[in-house]
Amino acid sequence: MPESKPLNERPPGPDSPVTLGIDPATLGVLTGLQRDYGDLVHVQKTSGRHALFINDPAIIRHILVRRHARYQKGPGFERVKMLLGNGLIVSDGDVWRRSRTMIQPAFKVQNVQQLLQAMINCSEQRARAWQAAAEAGKPINITQQTSDFALELILVCIFGADYEQKLLADGDNPFDFLSKDSTRDLSVVLKVRKLRARLLDIIAERRETRSDEFDFLSMYLKATDKQGNPFSDNELLDELMTLIVAGFETSANTLNWVWYLLAGNAAVEARLLEELHELLPHDQPPSAAHIDALPYTQQVIDETLRLYPPVWLFTRRAVEADELGEYGAVPGDDIYLSPYILHRSVRYWPDPERFDPGRFEQGKQERKERPYFPFSLGPRRCLGEYFSFLEMKVHLALLLPRFRMQRSSADSPGLEMGINLRSTNDILLQPQVR
Numbered sequence: 514m515p516e517s518k519p520l521n522e523r524p525p526g527p528d529s530p531v532t533l534g535i536d537p538a539t540l541g542v543l544t545g546l547q548r549d550y551g552d553l554v555h556v557q558k559t560s561g562r563h564a565l566f567i568n569d570p571a572i573i574r575h576i577l578v579r580r581h582a583r584y585q586k587g588p589g590f591e592r593v594k595m596l597l598g599n600g601l602i603v604s605d606g607d608v609w610r611r612s613r614t615m616i617q618p619a620f621k622v623q624n625v626q627q628l629l630q631a632m633i634n635c636s637e638q639r640a641r642a643w644q645a646a647a648e649a650g651k652p653i654n655i656t657q658q659t660s661d662f663a664l665e666l667i668l669v670c671i672f673g674a675d676y677e678q679k680l681l682a683d684g685d686n687p688f689d690f691l692s693k694d695s696t697r698d699l700s701v702v703l704k705v706r707k708l709r710a711r712l713l714d715i716i717a718e719r720r721e722t723r724s725d726e727f728d729f730l731s732m733y734l735k736a737t738d739k740q741g742n743p744f745s746d747n748e749l750l751d752e753l754m755t756l757i758v759a760g761f762e763t764s765a766n767t768l769n770w771v772w773y774l775l776a777g778n779a780a781v782e783a784r785l786l787e788e789l790h791e792l793l794p795h796d797q798p799p800s801a802a803h804i805d806a807l808p809y810t811q812q813v814i815d816e817t818l819r820l821y822p823p824v825w826l827f828t829r830r831a832v833e834a835d836e837l838g839e840y841g842a843v844p845g846d847d848i849y850l851s852p853y854i855l856h857r858s859v860r861y862w863p864d865p866e867r868f869d870p871g872r873f874e875q876g877k878q879e880r881k882e883r884p885y886f887p888f889s890l891g892p893r894r895c896l897g898e899y900f901s902f903l904e905m906k907v908h909l910a911l912l913l914p915r916f917r918m919q920r921s922s923a924d925s926p927g928l929e930m931g932i933n934l935r936s937t938n939d940i941l942l943q944p945q946v947r
């Protein structure tokens with residue numbers, strides 16, 4: 514048996530310091546590190562911190578699942594914190610545990626299914642705009658369209674009727690900046706401040722009136738911790754902002770890529786269409802049970818998330834020493850894990866660049882053995898997974914049978930590796946009514 518190394522012995526890596534961020538240059542750096550040093554690499558960052566880049570699926574599982582308590586969220590979240598305060602996605606330790614326990618019940622399948630009608634309405638809203646563009650022979654900006662769809666949907670699901678009646682009442686949409694290009698860097702301090710003040714008003718009004726509406730805000734207002742305490746106004750505000758930010762960009766980006774891929778893959782599109790014609794009712798809107806039972810639609814989204822996982826890079830920071838295979842992590846070490854890199858690794862995925870939803874056919878044993886974690890793993894796994902699948906499948910189920918999309922340009926939209934993976938350029942597609 515090989516002699517085991519002391520816990521604090523870090524794996525091999527380059528001698529000179531390396532710059533790591535959450536940006537396009539980092540993808541190149543990480544790919545080079547793996548090529549040169551293997552699946553477990555140590556680097557000293559230019560900031561002076563030590564970091565480990567990990568590509569071994571078993572060690573990734575160990576960090577995210579078994580030993581998750583030894584790690585907290587890592588670098589790169591500083592700017593997001595400005596928007597989300599101490600909300601679920603950025604908090605750690607006891608604060609995170611308490612919030613997660615309070616919020617998790619809201620995401621139960623039967624609760625999310627009650628939001629189906631909102632998903633249908635928001636899809637119908639898009640259909641109207643696409644119909645007009647198709648009739649005028651004008652392309653649509655699918656990047657903006659999917660962004661508007663997902664943002665509007667999450668806002669309706671959070672605020673119910675208050676979204677239209679109160680938040681949009683003065684004609685100036687206070688959420689607009691979240692989905693507009695020029696403000697994608699999240700550094701819009703004033704707008705964030707104004708929005709937070711507006712949301713505090715809504716929270717106060719809701720506390721007074723205790724409406725019977727079924728939406729995330731009312732579920733969050735009713736939630737209590739183990740001592741029976743509800744969220745304070747500021748905690749609630751952070752959690753609502755978290756839900757908006759976590760809940761719209763990821764689904765929007767995925768749908769953006771789904772439409773782009775379908776427009777370039779006639780055989781996949783035809784098979785998807787066939788499934789929708791066959792399994793959905795023709796004379797009434799689909800139920801959640803119909804939507805849940807669309808295996809090929811699910812595969813198309815799974816495969817899109819393999820190629821374009823919106824959270825393409827996770828970071829953690831070790832708070833305790835940990836054994837990682839034959840090496841170790843030391844408290845303070847930054848950890849980098851990339852679903853994007855593993856999902857495109859030829860070692861696990863044959864012909865990895867090819868869009869092939871067949872890889873995710875039910876019961877395929879190989880699928881289970883391959884590293885695939887677009888929603889993360891373990892206790893910090895995405896809470897909105899079912900919500901996002903339901904929303905994306907409803908969107909496709911209602912819109913694909915009505916519109917055929919054609920790419921307006923042969924140029925690749927490019928990849929922008931930020932906190933979320935997006936297309937560098939907005940994607941234009943020409944809709945045609947079927």
Ligand code: HEM
Pocket residue numbers: 601602603613755756759760761763764767822823824827828887888889892893894895896897898900901
């Ligand atoms: C395709 C869609 C989505 C993807 C790929 C996705 C992915 C992820 C990932 C990877 C994380 C964990 C990040 C990390 O550990 O660093 C996460 C966390 C989270 N997501 Fe999602 N997400 C999606 C949609 C949604 C939606 C629609 C919602 C809400 C309606 C949502 C709510 C959350 C929340 C609240 C967390 C924090 C969980 C915690 O830390 O306990 N997500 N998501």
